[in-house]
Amino acid sequence: MTADVVLRLTDLVKTFPGVRALDGVQLEVRAGEVHCLLGQNGAGKSTLIKVLAGVHRPDEGVVEWLGEPVAFANPQAAMKAGIATIYQELDLVEDLTVAENVFLGHEPRRAGFVRRGHAAARTREILGRLGHGEIPPRRPVHKLQAAAKQIVSMARALSHDARLLIMDEPSAVLAHDEVANLFRIIRELTAQGIAVVYISHRLEEIRTIGDRVTVLKDGRTTAAGLPAAQTPTAELVSRMTGRTIEYVFPPRPPEKTGQKELLRVVNLSRGGEFSGVSLTVAAGEIVGIAGLVGSGRSELLETVYGARRPDAGTVTVDGRRLTPGSVGAAVRAGLGMAPEERKSQALLLGEPIYRNVTLSTFTRLARFGFTSARRERESAGRVTRSLDLRPADVDRRVRTLSGGNQQKVVVGRWLLGGTRLLILDEPTRGVDVGARAELYRVIRDLAADGVGVLLVSSEVPEVLGLADRVLVMREGRLVRTAAAGELDEDTVLDLVMAGSLMEGAPA
C-alpha cells in the first residue's frame, strides 16, 4: 500500500492549565484508508480531534496536511482545507432543514440571496451519493432519526469537498443494521479516495472497518499504524492500558465473614442509562464495578447517591429506604461520594483546602449557624495529615494542588465522621503513580474501619486489585458478579468489551 499520505502529525503537544492533554502524538493518515484511533477515556482523542478540526491550536509539533505544514486558525479554515469532523454530539441546527444544515455557513448565493432550490438539488445529489436519496432536503432536521442525522452530518462534510473525514464514535447513536449501513457508506467514501479517521471503543468495529490503528495513551501515541485486522486484541489492549503503571496494592486482608449488610440496591433502572441493577455492599467490603465509559456505571453511582432520580427500583441503607433523588437524604444516611469529574463536580478551586474538606460538614462544625474557621482548620488538618496531603497547609487554594492531592481533598471530605458508605467514581483518574498507591491504602484502611466502599474504574487491574467483589457492567446491565479472586484481567476485559453492537452483525 503506497497510497499518498494526506495527514501527518509529528510530536504534537497540547497543554491546558494543569493537564498535558497531548504529549507527543504521531499520526499518519493515507488517502482512501480508514484509520482507527483507539484509546481509553482521557487518552487525548477528543483533544486530538479538536486540534485537527481547528478548534485548538497545538503548542508544539507539526501538522502536515497534503504535504504542507499548516496551522488552522479556526474550524472554518480546517473545513476549507478539506478536513471535516463529525462529532459524537452531532452539531446540527435542529430547527433548520436538511439542506440548510448541509450548506450552513457556505450557502450557494446569488446577489446576497440564498439559492434555496440550488442548495436543495445539490443536497439531494450528495445524499444520493451516500445512498440516502430518500431523505428530503427540505425536512427540518429535528424530524429525522439519529441515523439520518448522522447522514446529514456526513453530507455536510461532503459539501465541503472534504478529503479527510473525522468521525468520533459514530456508531454510539446507531442500531445494528444502521451500523452496517454506516460501514457501507464509509467504504464508498474511501473508494473515492477520501481518508477517514474513525474513533471507537469497540474493538470489533475497528476490526471490521479499519485499515490501520493508532493507539493513544495519556496523550502519547503508543502504537502507530498497526494493521487493524491482524493485530491481536491482547496487544491493542496492552497498548491502550499500558502496563507502564505499576499497580501497588496493599495486601488483601483475610476475608471477613458475617459482616452486616449496609447497602442494598434492588432493580434500579433509569431510562437509557441502566436497568434492573441489583447489588449489595456490606460494612467493610469493597465492591468494584468494571465497565467502559458509557456502560452506565457513573449514572448508576449517581443514582444510588441520590444525585439522579431512578425510574424504578429502591436503594436501602441499613434496611431503611432512601428518598429517591435526594443527595441530602443520602448524606444524612451516611453516604459520601467522590465523583468522576473532580474539578467540575467536587471542588471549589478558588477556595482553600480546609473549606473544601469541610464542604459537607461545615454545618456540623458550626455553632448556632456561625462557622468556626478554627474548628474547620483543625478537622481539615487531621484529615490532611492522615492522608499525607502535600502541601499540608490547609489555607492553600485547591487550584494549586496536583490531581492526586485534589482527590485526597475530595475523599478526605468524607472522613470527617459519619460516612459509612463511600462511593468512588474513577478515584485514580489523573492521579500519579505514587499518589495512587496512597489512595489505595486509604481506601483499604477505610474498609478495615468498617466503611463500605462502592467504586468504579475503567482500569480493570485496579478493580481486581482493590475490590473484594467485582461486578462487571456492560450497556447498562450487570453481566457478571464474582469474588475478585475468581476473575482475571482477560476475562473481565472480554466481558467489558466483547459485547459490542456488532455482535452477530454481518461483517
Place this chain on the structure above:
Amino acid sequence: MTATAVKSDVRRRWAGENSENTTRNLVLLGVLAALIAIGAITRPQLYSDSTWVWNNVLSILQLASVIGVVTVGMTFVIIGGGIDLSVGAIVALAGVWATTVATQSFGAGGMIFTAVAVGLGVGLVNGLLIAYGKLVPFIATLAMLVAARGLAAQISGKQTQISESAVINGIASTKILGIPLLVYILAVVAAAGWVLLNRTTFGRRTVAVGGNAEAARLAGIDIKRHTMLLYGLSGLCCGLAAIMLTSQATSAQAAMANLYELDAIAAAIIGGTLLSGGRGTIVGSLLGVIIFATITNLFAINGLSTEAQNMVKGGIIIAAVLVQQFRFDAVTRLLGRIRN
C-alpha cells in the same frame, strides 16, 4: 504553634485571597479619591467652603445609603450565581404597599412590617421560580420587574402616596452625631451582611453554590432551597430600602427607585463581585456604591444632565466587566504557565 509560626501563618493567609481583596479595595479608594479630586478641580469655589464640603459628603452618603442596602442583597445573589433585575421594582412595590391608606392606619410599625414582608415575599417568589421552576434568573426577575411595577401602579392608582407617619418621615431627617440615621442603617445592614457572608453557614453555602453548584449539591447542600433564600434576602433588603426611600421623599409612588437594579449590579461588579458567582465582598460592594454615588454627585454639582450621567454609568459598567474578564483570563493564563 510558636509565636513566629503563628505570625508567618497570618502573613501567608494575608498573602492569599485577602491581599487580592485588599489590593482591589485600595484601588477603589484611589478611584474615589480621583473622583473627589475631579470634583474639587471642576468646582473649586464649592470645595473652598468647608460647610458645603461636609454637607456634600453627607448628601453622597445619603444617596449611597438606600442603594447600598439594596446592593448588599444583590451581592449575595450574584455571589450565589444569580442576578436580580427586579430590585428597583420591589422597592417601589414595597414602598407603595406600605403607604396605602389601609396600611398607614396601622402606624409606622405596620408600614415597616408591610414593606419588609412585601419585599421578602416577592423575593421568595423570584427564588421559587428560579430554584424550583428552573427559570433563568435573568428572565424570572425581568418578568418580576415588569409585574411588580405594574402591581405598584395598580395599587397606587398611579398617584403619589404621601406618608402621614411622622416616625417614617423622621427617619431620613434624623441625625445622630451629625450623621444621618440612614447612613447608620446602611452601616448596620452592611455589617450584618459581612457577618452573614463571612462567618455563617448561610454565607458559606452562598459561596459554594455560586462557586460550583454541582460540587455543592454532591456535598449534600440543598442548593434549590438556598437559591430561593438568596432571592428572599435580596427582597428583604429591598423592603428596608423602600422604607428609607419613602422616608426621604415622605411619599411613595410606582416609579420610585427607577433603575436601582442597574446601580446595585454595577456597584457589586465594580466592587469585585464575580458575575459568574463564587466570589465577592461586602466591603468591595460598599465602595462600589459610594463611587457610583460620588459620580452622580459629581454630575449634579457640575449641573450636567441625568442623560449624560446615565451614558457615563453605562460605560463604567461595561468597563468594570471588561476589567474583571481581562483580569480573570490573565490570572488563568498565568496559572497555566506557572504549572507548565
